[in-house]
Amino acid sequence: MNSPSEALGPPLLGALLRAPWEAVQQHMLARVHERGFDDLDLAHLNVFQYPGPQGARPTELATRLRMSKQALNYLLGELERLGYLERRPDPDDLRSKRVALTERGTALAYAMREAVDELEDAWAQRLGPERFAELRGLLVELNELA
Amino acid sequence: MNSPSEALGPPLLGALLRAPWEAVQQHMLARVHERGFDDLDLAHLNVFQYPGPQGARPTELATRLRMSKQALNYLLGELERLGYLERRPDPDDLRSKRVALTERGTALAYAMREAVDELEDAWAQRLGPERFAELRGLLVELNELA
DNA sequence: ATCAGATGGTAAAGTGATTTGACGATACAT
DNA sequence: ATGTATCGTCAAATCACTTTACCATCTGAT
Numbered sequence: 001m002n003s004p005s006e007a008l009g010p011p012l013l014g015a016l017l018r019a020p021w022e023a024v025q026q027h028m029l030a031r032v033h034e035r036g037f038d039d040l041d042l043a044h045l046n047v048f049q050y051p052g053p054q055g056a057r058p059t060e061l062a063t064r065l066r067m068s069k070q071a072l073n074y075l076l077g078e079l080e081r082l083g084y085l086e087r088r089p090d091p092d093d094l095r096s097k098r099v100a101l102t103e104r105g106t107a108l109a110y111a112m113r114e115a116v117d118e119l120e121d122a123w124a125q126r127l128g129p130e131r132f133a134e135l136r137g138l139l140v141e142l143n144e145l146a
Numbered sequence: 147m148n149s150p151s152e153a154l155g156p157p158l159l160g161a162l163l164r165a166p167w168e169a170v171q172q173h174m175l176a177r178v179h180e181r182g183f184d185d186l187d188l189a190h191l192n193v194f195q196y197p198g199p200q201g202a203r204p205t206e207l208a209t210r211l212r213m214s215k216q217a218l219n220y221l222l223g224e225l226e227r228l229g230y231l232e233r234r235p236d237p238d239d240l241r242s243k244r245v246a247l248t249e250r251g252t253a254l255a256y257a258m259r260e261a262v263d264e265l266e267d268a269w270a271q272r273l274g275p276e277r278f279a280e281l282r283g284l285l286v287e288l289n290e291l292a
Numbered sequence: 293a294t295c296a297g298a299t300g301g302t303a304a305a306g307t308g309a310t311t312t313g314a315c316g317a318t319a320c321a322t
Numbered sequence: 323a324t325g326t327a328t329c330g331t332c333a334a335a336t337c338a339c340t341t342t343a344c345c346a347t348c349t350g351a352t
Contacts, residue, residue: 012262013269014174015196016285017167023292024160043309050161059329071310073331087330095318095329116158123159126291131284138273138281139162145272146169189338205300217339219302233301241300241347 024119031115037108039082045112047075052109053085053099061099084108170265177261183254185228191258193221198255199231199245207245230254 029042046065047053053061053076062072076099079085084105090096101109124132175188192211193199199207199222208218222245225231230251236242247255270278 012170012196012259013266013282013285014167014170014262016282016289017163017170020285020288020292021160021163021167024158024163028160050158057329068311069330070312070332074309090329093319093329097330113158116160120159123288123291127284127287134280135284135288136159136162138277138284139159139166141273142166142269142281143162145269146166203300214340215301216303216341220338236300239300239348243301 024116027119028112028115031118032108032111035111037111040084040108043075044079044084047072047079048105048109048112052101054101054109056099057090057096058087058099079105170262173265174258174261177264178254178257181257183250183257186230186254189221190225190230193218193225194251194255194258198247200247200255202245203236203242204233204245225251 025042025045028045029040032040032045047061049065056064058073058076059069061076062069065072076085076087080087083102085102086100087097088100090098120132127135171188171191174191175186178186178191193207195211202210204219204222205215207222208215211218222231222233226233229248231248232246233243234246236244266278273281
């Protein structure tokens with residue numbers, strides 16, 4: 001009685017959300033590496049996360065991804081060097097740049113999307129389509145709360 | 147037609163899982179800071195994540211948290227310096243250590259737990275208790291798949 | 293009982309992602 | 323016009339983390 005583990009109680013919602021999210025991430029990374037985009041890591045994929053960097057300004061992206069504009073710019077530099085995107089001058093604001101995906105960048109976004117779809121399909125099958133739909137619906141609501 | 151954002155489609159499951167998980171994390175960090183544990187960041191809280199470091203061996207913890215034993219030991223060093231835990235010799239294995247929470251460490255674990263409960267309660271209320279229970283159940287199942 | 297190999301923890305140096313601080317250029321509001 | 327805010331970037335410094343290398347201890351085979 002009163003063992004430390006008992007005192008901690010059952011798995012918390014945080015843990016329940018975290019594990020499958022990490023599974024998605026890892027699956028995405030592995031799949032994307034298989035497809036030949038093996039010069040990237042999770043930090044890079046993070047930049048491409050929904051809704052992706054296409055057309056965005058660096059500062060806007062940095063805010064969205066909750067990192068300093070310097071940190072993001074560092075990543076953009078690497079992604080540009082690796083041929084995934086370019087930073088082009090913004091015609092409407094001479095101070096500003098806009099991120100433009102290259103062909104390779106677009107292909108990456110597509111591959112990421114496909115990887116997630118794949119995993120979702122697998123889960124939907126094993127959970128049952130209607131229960132999976134229910135889960136998705138509840139998660140959408142949860143996201144609206146936060 | 148065929149705008150970049152259309153091509154990306156609706157929010158993916160990854161994003162749906164990530165956002166609320168990050169909300170949990172941020173709430174936990176903020177709450178814990180309020181309570182006076184303001185010398186910690188997310189990396190530290192990570193060590194305390196379910197089921198917590200109490201009684202664990204460093205290497206075991208490192209495996210559980212998917213980091214190198216050196217990286218974990220670095221964090222344990224800080225947490226020890228800040229008075230949250232101690233590394234004590236393991237009586238059963240002279241090579242080994244065991245993590246023992248201090249009073250402050252136990253208080254932190256309790257505060258973290260409380261913070262998550264708080265947020266869960268808020269969500270349960272706004273989602274409806276039975277729908278929240280459903281969400282939780284589905285997440286448990288999803289965790290068993292992965 | 294001994295010895296080989298595995299495992300646990302740690303130290304030290306190096307790496308590299310990220311922060312801090314500062315800057316010139318442009319935009320915008322008054 | 324002029325002051326202030328914003329955009330991107332550079333450079334230096336920092337700090338978390340990796341790599342490499344150890345020694346101590348355990349374990350199992352002989």
